[in-house]
Amino acid sequence: MAPSLRKSVTRAVTGTLGLRGERMSKVDTAWLRMDSPVNLMVIVGVWVFRPGVDFDAFCERLLERLSKYPRFLQRVVEDPAGATWVRDRQFDILHHVVRGRLRRRRGDSERQALQARVAELAMTPLDRRHPLWQFELIESYDGGSALIARIHHCIGDGIALISVMMSLFDGGLPPPERPRRGAAAPAPDPLGAIETWLAGNVLKPLTGATVKAINVAGDGAARSLDLLSRPQEGLAQTLGQSADMARLGGQVLSDLAELVLMPDDSPTGLKGEAGTTKRVAWCDPLPLDEVKAIGKGLGCSINDVLLSCVAGALGAYLRGQGEATEGKEIRAMVPVNLRPLDQAWKLGNRFGIVPLVLPIGIENPVERLYEVKRRMHGLKGSTQPLLVYGVLSIAGALARPVQELLLSLFHRKTTAVMTNVPGPQKKLTLCGATLEQNMFWVPQTGHIGLGVSILSYGGGVQFGLITDSGLCPEPQKIIDQFEPEFTKLLTLAMMLPWGLEA
Template identity: 25%
Template sequence: MDNVVEGLGLRKRSLKAITTTKRSTSEDVGVDGGLEEPLSPSARLLHEPHFNLYIIAIIGTKTKINPTVVKNGLVHTLLKHPRFCSLQVEVGEKGGKMKWVPTEVNLENHVIVPQIDPEMDLSSPGKFLEDYISDLTKTKIDMSKPLWELHLLNIKTADAEAVGVFRIHHSLGDGTSLISLLLACTRQTSDPNALPTIPVTKTTSVRSSGNYTGIRWIFMAIWGFLLLAWNTLVDIFMFFATTMFIKDTETPLKGAPGVEFALKRFVHRSVSLDDIKLVKNAMNTTINDVVLGVTTAGLSLYLNRRYGENGKNNVGATEKRNNLPKNIRLRSTLLVNIRPSSGIQALSDMMEKKAEAKWGNWIGYVLFPFTISIRDDPLDYVREAKLVIDRKKNSYEALYTFVIAEIVLKLFGIKASAALTHRILTHTTMSFSNVVGPSEEIGFYGHEMSYIAPSVYGHPHAFTINYQSYVNKMTIVLAVDEKAVPDPHKLCDDLEESLKLIKDAVVAKYKDAK
């Protein structure tokens, strides 16, 4: 694969051929049997030109990475997963059906260790890493091999001694399952035989709180059902309205047509998870409520500055006055995994024993509105995020959008489904996700990790934000089209500053209460 940039001073490698070996000539059966199986319609959808998605997972380590050790580990873990040792083969004419075909995997074609020119200037290793990963978005993984790669870069950055970069085609599975699968390849540093532990998020329903008996319980149950039905109807109406005519405001964050094909840049910033938990506990919210509030505040700061710089009366410190247009509509698509993800233990067992585990892409949409404004009280950003999310929890929006997409897919085909998905995304501004990570230090085949930074590219958004927790850190990952967001590090500064303002407001309020 021509995956390295000549301008970065890296030497190219040639792709060796992979021999495809069928294990049986019988009709299609399940992947757990090791035989051919057709790609699901949702997996096939992810190969459409305007929706060709790749997942990027950046892993920072506290030591240099030994490629031999990593390859040996992959043989006993990731390569036991059927999707990671199968080709996606098109059957019949171009654009026809595709099948998973088991193959013998040559790790030399998947684990890429670029040879860095010793004479190259590495005075800014962080920028070198950003450029390297950004260059990956110019290319596709060759279909002659399973659609995943691991790039190992032994360069020291500000927050790691070395970096591993997974690039995985989204057709192999949804983002949450793939990140969980990668974590199933790790072990706790305090106990090399123990898998990571992921904090379990308590799922509470806003419609089921309270203790009611008799007639009052029946009344509240009926009211809860009506509220659920109403919220769902409103959300489904907004889904269809967004498909037909409702578009987000053309802000600086909005991507131009064709942005799905544009070069993407990935930057990340780690903040204190303890600070987020402090706000969560003080305001009786969830971590997700807090990060959504921080995101709203950070985007408001960033856009306020951008509008001030673009205005006619720019006189320096535009952040100190409100430059925002009124009634900005800025929404994010939250992709929700409809089917509960397989746990880390189940995925580890599957790789150990080649057992069957639930897999695939079962994704629904939630449209989340960010209210862009300058608030006197920073805590208002979190309060409003909680109100919106509580309402979304009391709706079957994600499930119904998934069902609608499946109906369109089955009745009208992949092209129509891709067009529907593309229209929803182009009528919104950004994508958002928040993934819970391990609560203890872990090692990637013996290499202690310092951070995890997942993201995605190939969809028609110029701006994507992902939050990933790990021990006492929360890593904010931005994927941007630099034509829309030319200064992603400043946006990271705004998000970090917003968390500080919200935390300081909580501390001040707590002291006043004392």
């Protein structure tokens, strides 16, 4: 190790010697406990750089930036009542940044070899003796280098981790300073008030410990319940502390009943008992300007267009496997941010989930697009993300078998987990190398065997899949359907009279 790197390691560790153990939140505990032999609760990302990234320079950058976030220097200690964050006295950056090499089978491309390595690491547990994250740097890949990132979900959700990862890049800003003692008290937390109301009035029959299970003093503020109208802004508005909970009661009870009584989605080859191996695939970026053109021409949002392409690709894949899809639809669980974006650096999990039913049986691309738009509109105003957040809070306070039983409500009725995240539209640099492509996948829980990732970056939109090898051994066959479905909509949009209202 270079002397400068050794000094940085020493500084990073000694700077945390004053940290005491901190109890893990109930929601984060729930994610910690959800690791299973068929699905690890690890967020996996892939970055492709040109030119290559220097190993020592990358280690130095990580130490400089991640030492600002105590979670990345702390390990987890579990006990019967939950878990605690404690500093890792043996912290060594070389436990967390390792060199990797791709093993190429005869006939495999570099991308296929990288995809195989990502799939392998997705099912490789992180070392619980140390902080639960690791980067593997492939120093020679496609004229540059590739970086595979793995971070356990208990450290933070996607929005929080994006904030952290952006701080690593050249010019990235460190997290804001924590308030000093004696500083003004933070504003009241309406999300905590909603959690308390949910516990006392809706979820209490589940357990007498429900009210205590939910963390009333949360870090974030409640956001508008107009959950999916502007996902790039998260939940853009806040509820006042004096929000009329009685007014929300009818909506909450209705949404709760809908969650509990969700019918099973259609049986397909993509749903079943998951195994212990994964497959990964992704496509080249599609031009974001063309996605916007489709939306403008057909009077739909960018999200409507992208989700319609997902539904079309999945349906086309199943038909190619000999399955009839007429009248079929599958349910995807979609994470929804519940925190102010200026507090993402605080880490932890602060999101809910909304179920989105994809009409895979509609082959007509325009009909399918407008059906997706209709369903997306129907989700606006839903309190289901808050309900799911409350359920996760409760689950984290229960014994593991009871937690698994409670969360199986969602696993049994779901085929996929899907994320749709807008990233920077200008390409970023890290240690002087340009980030050309990036993908990431959130974990699937229970026996869910399909993860779909949609990420916009640098003027493009990229689709990626992670699948259970027994349920979908060749996810590239699904990926190969995205561009044809997209091209159909683009062709139709280009034929419209652009001088008129859509």
